[in-house]
Structures are given as structure tokens and as C-alpha cells.
Amino acid sequence: MGDTKNVRVVVIDDEALVRSGFELILGGAPGIDVVATGDAGDALDLVVGTEPDVVLLDIRMPGRNGLDVLADILALPQPPAVAMLTTFDSDDYIMRALDTGAAGFLVKDTDPEELPRHIRSLAAGGIVLSPTVGRTVVRGFIGGARDPSEARKIARLTERERAVLVRVVHGDSNADIAAALFLGTGTVKDHVSAILSKLEVSTRVQAALIAERGGLSAGGSTSVGGEPR
Template sequence: MIRVAVVDDERLVRSGLRMILGSAPDIEVVADCGGGQAVDTVLAHAPEVVLLDIRMPDVPGLTVLAELRALPRPPVVAMLTTFDADEYLAAALTAGASGFLLKDTDPEQLVRAVRTLAAGGSVLDPGVTRAVIGGYLASEAKGTAVRAVGTLTPREREVLGHLAAGLANPQIAERMGLAPSTVKDHVRAVLVKLGGVNRVQAAVVADRAGLLGTSGPAGGDGSR
């Protein structure tokens, strides 16, 4: 079972997400809470995936994200937003968010997104992708990461294309006919060459470099 926690200041939103995810046979929503209780909730219930509202009145989502990422065993965190262009998206990506989802995401897509996150993949909802890319790549440092794509070997570029499609290491290994350990080494090399980025940051860089879609679809649900 994939253990999930939902952090949102609106009870109605939490209830809706709990109902949607709870209908999947392989997902269990172990807890839901507001931002102020997020850290204690995660420590008590040890979810693998946390869906976190990026805008909350009690504690900002970015603050909660930083606190969760600082835990000894941090969960995978995907940010929830109702906005197509939220000014906090790029900051959340830089802080280590592994995905971005709109709150009105189709239920089936939401379930698939949670599975992708739990498997080590990344998720970018099409409704927020452009805002994330534009904000994240605005700085010169991230532009350098895009230029660094040119230093990758052909196989590393192929791996980066699969990362951009949101695939986890086992899926990449299957697509490329390689051992999982070999893929793990290639992924590590790619992330280092791009400046120490994480997987979802690498996906954004790959999109800007024109590699998105070069390695096949990731299920057609907006996961990348």
C-alpha cells in the first residue's frame, strides 16, 4: 500500500482527496491535517507521499515543504494549487518538491500521479508546467543547467528524456533494456552534470532543452 498524507487548510478539500485516493486499492490516506500539524502528522504516520497545499493561511506551504524536506526520512512531496500561474511554484521546485498538481485534477489522473510519485517519478500537471518552467529557469544558474545538457553523452540524454517523461528508475531500465543499477548510475551522473538538480528539476531542464517527448509517453496523464 502507498501511504499518503494530505495537508490542506480546507477540510472539504482534504475530505475530497481522501475519498478519491481511498478508492484506489493500492493507496491508503493515513492522515490529513492543516499546515500547522504537518510535521507532527508525518512523524506520527510516516507517509511515503504528501500532497501539500501551496497556499495556506496558518503556515505557508513553502515553510511546511522546507520542514518536511529537513526530516531524517522526508516523504515525497507534491504541491497542490488552484492557480494556473502561482508565483510560489518555482520556489517550491527549488526547495525540493517532486510534483505539482491542480486541485481539480481528474480523479484517475490524481491516483496515477500518486503512484508515479511513490515509484520515484515526478509529476507536473499541464496546467502549471509553463509557470514552473518559466519561474525556475529565470535565473542564470538554471540557464547554465540547460546549457549543461550539451555535455551529456547520447545515453545520458536518453535517460534525461525518460526523466522528463516522469519515469522511475525501474521503468527507465525496462525501456532501455538496462539493469536497474546501471540506470541508477546514469541518473546520478545526469543530475550531477546538470548542477546537482533533483529529478523534477531535471525534467524542467529537459523540457527547455527540447528533450520532452523524445523518449515516449508516460501514460498520458500529465505525469512527467
């Protein structure tokens, strides 16, 4: 096993049954530890106290909703990857969550056999949108027409940076991108940093949305919400 660290996960949901279900599924998966579960009131303290790699966060909770909690978590000096949980295939909070900096979203009835793979992808820097609804939901929010202002931002990128961004749109981690484009992982990190700077965003999801709006992934060669590879 070497020095490989287990992925540390925190689950935040107002329903104890949901929390228990995720804890049971993920707790039985190799290489994943559920280090804490709680509701919105406990969320920030749990994240600060356990320093997880990934947080699964209910998007709709009574009192402080998931968007408020998301903003608090992402304001931490070294925030974990946060994926929003939703009961519905579409949700009017989803776009706001992605724009805020969420690393994706999962419907709560995600296949238990797929869930650990999604967690590992999030921990590795990938984007995870539920495969059954990801493209439909995202395109439903951003619209099908190309946005000229976003296309102009994409034009700032070099050819190599655009190739990396296409892989980001697909949900690939840095290691996946490095393997696909025959680059070093450090080089990919540098390209991703340059892409975020040129697109004037702070997260990979926001960059992927600009790519969609700007038409970079048009033509069917990539898909936001495709299975992480």
C-alpha cells in the same frame, strides 16, 4: 498480491473539505492508504509519525505557507515525495516549490480517476505536473529561450545519461526508464545519481527544469507534465 506495500499518503491542506475529498478519492483506490490528514501546523509531526511515501501539500495556507512546510519535510533524513496542491492553473509559488525540491504539483480539481495514478507515479520516483497546465506553467516560469549555462551543464552528461534525462523530463519512474531504454533498474538509479551530481541539483524535478532551460527536450519529443506512464 505478494509483498507489495500500499502507497502511504498524507494530505496537508488548511481546508477540511479539501482534505476529506482527497481522503475519500484516494481511500477508495486499490493499493493506496491515506494515513493522515491535517493542516500546516500538524504537517511535520504527521509526516514524522506516519512515514508516508507521498505528501500532498497545499501551496498556499494561512500562517506557515506550503513552501515553509515543504522545506521542513525535505530536510528530514528520508523525506517522502511531495507534490504541491494549488487551486490555480498558474501560481507564483510554483517555480519556487519546484526549485526547493517538490516532485511536482497538481491542481485541486484534478480528475478523480487520474489522481491515484499520479500518486503511484510519485511513489515510484516519477515527476507529476498537472497534464492540462504543466508545460504551459513551467515554460511560463523558465522562459522559452535556451540558457547557455544550463546547456553547458547538460554537455557534461554522457549520451546514455542524456537519454535517461529525457525520460526524467517526461516524468518516468526508474522502472519506466529501465523498460524504455532496456536497462536494469539499478543501472538507471546509477545514471540518475550521476545526472543529479553533474547538474549540481538534488531532485529529478530540478534536473528536468535544467533540461528544459538547456534545450535538451526542445523539438517536441518530450514534455514536462506529460501523463506519467
